[in-house]
Amino acid sequence: MKAFRGSLIAVSVMVLLASLGWWQRPVLFGAPIEEGAQIFSFEKHELIRVAVERPGEEAIVLLEQDGKWVIEASGHPAGRSMVNRIKHQIHDLTARAVVVDVPDNPELFGLGLHATMVTLKLRDGREIAFKVGDPNPTSVSYYLQPTNSDVIFTVQKAAVDYYSLTLDEFRERRFATFDSKDVVAFNAKVNLPDAQYELSMERAGPRQWDMTSPIKMSADNDHARRILGRISALKAVRFEPKNAALLEDQGFGDPRVDIEIRFSSRPTLRIRVGADAPKISRFDALAYVLKDDE
Numbered sequence: 298m299k300a301f302r303g304s305l306i307a308v309s310v311m312v313l314l315a316s317l318g319w320w321q322r323p324v325l326f327g328a329p330i331e332e333g334a335q336i337f338s339f340e341k342h343e344l345i346r347v348a349v350e351r352p353g354e355e356a357i358v359l360l361e362q363d364g365k366w367v368i369e370a371s372g373h374p375a376g377r378s379m380v381n382r383i384k385h386q387i388h389d390l391t392a393r394a395v396v397v398d399v400p401d402n403p404e405l406f407g408l409g410l411h412a413t414m415v416t417l418k419l420r421d422g423r424e425i426a427f428k429v430g431d432p433n434p435t436s437v438s439y440y441l442q443p444t445n446s447d448v449i450f451t452v453q454k455a456a457v458d459y460y461s462l463t464l465d466e467f468r469e470r471r472f473a474t475f476d477s478k479d480v481v482a483f484n485a486k487v488n489l490p491d492a493q494y495e496l497s498m499e500r501a502g503p504r505q506w507d508m509t510s511p512i513k514m515s516a517d518n519d520h521a522r523r524i525l526g527r528i529s530a531l532k533a534v535r536f537e538p539k540n541a542a543l544l545e546d547q548g549f550g551d552p553r554v555d556i557e558i559r560f561s562s563r564p565t566l567r568i569r570v571g572a573d574a575p576k577i578s579r580f581d582a583l584a585y586v587l588k589d590d591e
Contacts, residue, residue: 334392336443336450337425341384346418349460349467352411357464359383373591374469382459387417387425392450393438399447406440406449407431413460414444429457470532472588473568475560477525478503482559484510489553528556528568534583539591547585548572 347359358369359380366375396406403409407430417425430440430449438451439458459466484497497510498521506516544550548571556568571585 334395334450335389336392336427336441336452337387337390339388339419339423339425341388343419343421344384344388344417345420346416347380347383348414348416348418350414350416351461355464357467359467368464368468374472376467376469379459379467383417386456390452390456392452394451396440396449396451400449403430403442403449406442408440408442408449412442415457415460429460432458465536468533468536470534471530472533473531473566474529475525475558475563475566477522477529479560479562480525480558481561483521483525484557486555487553488551488555525558528558531568531586533586534577534580539587544587546572547574547587549585549587552587553584 345361349357355370359366359375360369366377366380367373368375400406400408404411408428412428412430415427415429419425426444428442428444430442432439432454433451437454439454439456440449441452441457442449480500482497482499484495486495487493495510496508498506498508498516501507501515504518506518506521508514508516549569552569552571554568554570556566556570558566558568560566567589569587571587574583574585576583
């Protein structure tokens with residue numbers, strides 16, 4: 298009888314511990330309490346500023362300026378795809394789950410001192426601020442906490458994972474875009490081991506071009522558009538700060554190609570192609586390129 302009583306007590310203790318474990322489950326494992334709760338809501342066109350602050354790193358600030366988005370510190374164009382991604386993911390963000398109210402230890406979720414702080418400013422002066430923490434144990438969601446709330450949510454990974462990217466990922470990689478219809482003249486000085494010449498063309502009409510160098514003749518419109526299109530589509534793989542001491546080593550003292558494009562409505566664009574740049578595994582070949590004097 299005593300053995301039976303002892304077994305009964307042991308079973309009761311196990312049931313009690315299991316009940317406590319289930320009660321604590323939302324805190325420990327992020328089990329859903331309330332699904333589909335809307336966290337933020339605003340119209341995409343209302344967004345005018347995005348600030349991303351990460352511990353120990355320089356803040357990344359994107360700003361709408363005269364209808365265009367730029368990196369605030371440098372004035373470089375901000376990536377249109379990144380700005381659109383922020384607008385699309387955050388303007389009607391909903392929770393996958395409400396994890397815990399008034400957390401005792403936000404560090405468990407990556408929402409303490411090492412959290413990424415994101416602040417969005419809207420056109421009417423309102424600000425939306427939140428912390429982005431760690432991925433949850435399944436790595437398909439991230440922990441997020443609005444700064445004006447004690448509630449921690451999980452949100453889909455795609456909504457916030459890009460805030461951990463480098464500054465380069467927030468810059469516009471198409472650095473030489475233009476409207477080919479606005480081009481009035483094109484000049485390229487080519488200096489390759491097996492070819493040295495100068496190619497110059499001037500617009501003679503809506504679909505007409507005249508070549509002025511290396512010989513004078515009418516130029517094929519499709520070929521002219523193809524050349525301009527390839528320049529306009531140039532995309533940076535990475536960005537490096539301009540260093541006057543390295544320009545010669547990078548091939549800009551005697552560039553392989555020196556291009557100037559004149560427009561009817563904007564300043565002349567100059568593109569210089571320098572020496573080969575160090576390869577990155579997923580690219581066959583890279584070259585240093587300098588736009589204007591940036």
